[in-house]
Amino acid sequence: MNFDRIRDKLNILADAAKYDVSCASSGSNRTNSNKGLGNASKMGICHTYTADGRCVSLLKILLTNHCIFDCAYCVTRKSNDVPRAAFKVQEVVDLTINFYRRNYIEGLFLSSGIFKSADHTMERLVAVAKKLREEENFNGYIHLKSIPGASDELMYEAGLYADRLSVNIEVPTISGLKLLAPDKKHEDFTKPMEKVKNEIVRYKSERKIIKSTPKYAPAGQSTQMIVGASGESDKDIMYSATYYYKKYHMKRVYYSGYVPVTQDSRLPSIGSEVPMLRENRLYQTDWLLRFYGFSIGEILNKQHPNLDMDVDPKLSWALRNLHYFPVDVNTADKRLLARIPGIGMQSVSKIIKARKFRKLNWDHLKKIGVALNRAQYFMVCESRDWERRDLDADKIKGMILKNSKGKFRNQYSTQLSLFN
């Protein structure tokens, strides 16, 4: 192995891959039963953290940053003047194995620019995964990014070797896609997703009958959307996300605050701030939809196309729907408890267990871990004190904000201008 050349390539091809945020290594369970190398644990492990605090668990690289397309938001786009490089299949295999053996990583996240054609590129990605599994006996995690427009046959093969597959739709609206990624069509994304979804369903049902059926993309599919590049509303983003969750059984949709990488009149200019707070709010919303029983229309709709930046989406919803409150924690059902701001799902199940023994008061709730600063205005418990009195939404919001020092408070002032 020529290490100098590999180092140059790695610098270029890791740098270009870092904007993809969908890099979790969890959700698969490939056990090391062949006395080979590695296993993918359900939990996943972060082996280190980037300087911005994000988990590093996979070797995340592009196979090449040559690309025949010209998507405006992408560093790798054809018209961008950057050094180009390409890995050989064997080089990626060697890097993965050697990093894995030293316990640096949980596995590989492999993506690529499109060289020659979608299928030509996809074929190589599949070849890497196949080599790792069949020649190296590798049981670690493999995430392949599917190339938009790749054929059904290749998608099928990819799922046999990878734990997870993803196609990043990047732009949440079809009109935005036309504007920013003129070479791509909407079907280029949805066709591979559809194929993978169908295969996952098929393999699962076969496995029920024949135990030895191999695994097919056991960690499912994911996709990513860029936030803040094409002027879309939070509603556009979250309605798209909901659609992909439902229609293609996505395991995760990731939201990635746009980092300006090229000068382009269609996009925020270089140096614009990355909308991290907005990104965070979208993840919170995603969470509410998947685990808290909210429907999208309750949080984002015609009247409220964008999320509040100063309060989290659950609190924001509660302030708009004061008629649901106060909720009595000692009698309310699970669904309602979960809607009280400041009460997370963990607290919900603790409350339900604890109230079998005694009626809960403020003290109990505090011990359980309820954020009373927010919750107190929306609930009653075994106590005479009830904080809401006859406050209206604005007053409640004011009092909560006055007493909170959320993790984004400091950024709020500088972020504000971005969202007005």
Place this chain on the structure above:
Amino acid sequence: MNTSTTLVYDGSFNGFLTAVFVAFDEKINVADIQKNNQTQSGLFSDSETVFTHVEKAKRVWNGIRNKSNNAISSVYFAFLSETEGVEMMLYSYIQKLMRTKNGKYLDYSDPTVLHIAQLAKKVGREKHRMEAFVRFQLTKDDIYFANIEPDFDVLPLISKHFRDRYADQKWLIYDVKRKYGIYYNLDHVEMVSLNLKDIHHNKTIKSDAFTTEEYEYQTLWNNYFKSTNIASRINPKLHTQHVPKRYWKYLSEKKEAV
């Protein structure tokens, strides 16, 4: 007056469990349970040396496990915290546990229970971190070698994880602080005690114990780590919260920072 006795054991977990067995079996009024290399004689208590007896230890282990799976792991984890006086705390925890009728002994309003749970949690976190932060270096003898220096004695807890993961390579993880290691010889894991002259943290000077290729991969990883950084998102506070500085000297990606 009932005299009390200090039980002295060899420092091993089995030794501790044997002491618990002896105390229960002989209805001893226990003053303290101490490791034999740090015994302090109590003024008003006799001391009695307990010899580790695996069968007796096993009976205590099973007794606790039959009450609660949660409790047995709490006991083991808390023991490995090496906290001073943890033995007596565990002894009283086990006494309480044995007295309860139903196995789910989880009354966290009891200070002993709470304390043991907290210790176990800390040790659990360290275990998890070591699974993440071990960095193997390939020696010329074809053994993947790593130094660690954990706050708690977690080698026994991470052995299975590494055995499952690296079934096809020889590896040795050495605890610098406690001067012993676990070695996997492609068949099973054994405990080894070594007295290492050189502690291989991530100095920039190369040691000839390792292959030259080894340093190439370290450089690649170090470079990779740097290129994952997105400058406009940098957050040093969050970073050190996730990767506390005390671990840096064994992390190849942190080479220059040490």
